[in-house]
Amino acid sequence: MAEPHKMAFDALAFLAEAGLGRRIVQLKPKQAFFSQGGPADSIFYLQRGRAKQTVVSKNGKEATIALFAIGDFIGEESLATVGGVRLATVTAVTACTALKIEREEMVRVIHEEHSFSDLFVKFLLAHSMRVQADLVDQLFNSSEKRLARILLLLAKFGRAGEPESLIPKITQETLAEMIGTTRSRVSFFMNRFRKLGFIEYNGRIRVHKSLLNVVLHD
Numbered sequence: 001m002a003e004p005h006k007m008a009f010d011a012l013a014f015l016a017e018a019g020l021g022r023r024i025v026q027l028k029p030k031q032a033f034f035s036q037g038g039p040a041d042s043i044f045y046l047q048r049g050r051a052k053q054t055v056v057s058k059n060g061k062e063a064t065i066a067l068f069a070i071g072d073f074i075g076e077e078s079l080a081t082v083g084g085v086r087l088a089t090v091t092a093v094t095a096c097t098a099l100k101i102e103r104e105e106m107v108r109v110i111h112e113e114h115s116f117s118d119l120f121v122k123f124l125l126a127h128s129m130r131v132q133a134d135l136v137d138q139l140f141n142s143s144e145k146r147l148a149r150i151l152l153l154l155a156k157f158g159r160a161g162e163p164e165s166l167i168p169k170i171t172q173e174t175l176a177e178m179i180g181t182t183r184s185r186v187s188f189f190m191n192r193f194r195k196l197g198f199i200e201y202n203g204r205i206r207v208h209k210s211l212l213n214v215v216l217h218d
Contacts, residue, residue: 011116014109015045021105027092029169033074036089040078043106046070049096050154050168054177055088064177066134067093069156073123078103079110094168138180144189146179148214151199155207166206 018024025044027033033044036056046068053066053074065088068074074090082103110117137146154167172186179186193199193211200206 009113009115011113011119014113014116015099016047018099021102021108023100025098025100027096027098029092029094031092033090033092033096033098034086036086038086040075040080040084040086041103043076043078043101043103044074044090045099045101046072046074047097047099049098050093051090051096052093052174053088053090062177064174066130067150067153067178071123072127073120074098076124076127079106093170143179143181143185144192145215146181147175147186147189148193148198148211150175150178151193151205151207152211152215154205157207157209157212165208166204169204 024047027049033051034040034042036054048070051068051074052064053068054062054064056062068090075086077084077087110120137149141149151167154170155165172183172190176183176186190199190201190205193214194201196210198208198211198214200208
């Protein structure tokens with residue numbers, strides 16, 4: 001007898017629903033997905049909301065090193081070693097919905113389902129390119145250009161789909177941490193961007209495409 005036909009694996013459906021080894025979690029703003037030094041035993045897929053990744057140095061200084069949006073995986077370091085620890089803290093910036101996948105289930109689906117492993121590798125490559133771009137930004141661009149780039153990233157300019165001109169609430173302190181400058185400098189540049197019509201800033205920040213001029217021109 002012929003074996004029954006196996007249904008094609010749907011990677012997006014897998015990431016949308018709870019199941020064996022995975023569950024939907026809801027996080028409020030400022031709630032942590034996980035904390036630096038905690039057990040690295042799961043990975044998250046962000047279905048809704050925005051999150052940020054921070055690290056704390058030995059002398060207690062905190063820095064924001066990454067932002068996450070819908071469609072991003074969070075905590076992929078848990079796949080590297082069994083019994084590892086988190087290298088950073090990830091916190092919800094807005095209300096978030098995420099699929100929490102246990103390490104063993106994530107390893108299984110990567111090995112068994114090529115469509116899923118293709119999707120995950122695509123994310124890892126895009127994430128690696130973002131990290132390299134962040135490093136180049138820190139090394140060679142002025143703090144004004146770095147701020148403009150962060151605001152454009154928050155508005156999703158350069159990502160698939162339509163940009164979201166109204167970005168999630170974010171403090172000037174967090175923006176200062178991300179670009180490596182002071183809050184007063186961020187305030188100065190924000191006022192400058194507003195006067196030039198690149199942004200609107202009244203509690204929430206609305207980013208206009210014209211802000212690209214700051215990044216693209218010397």
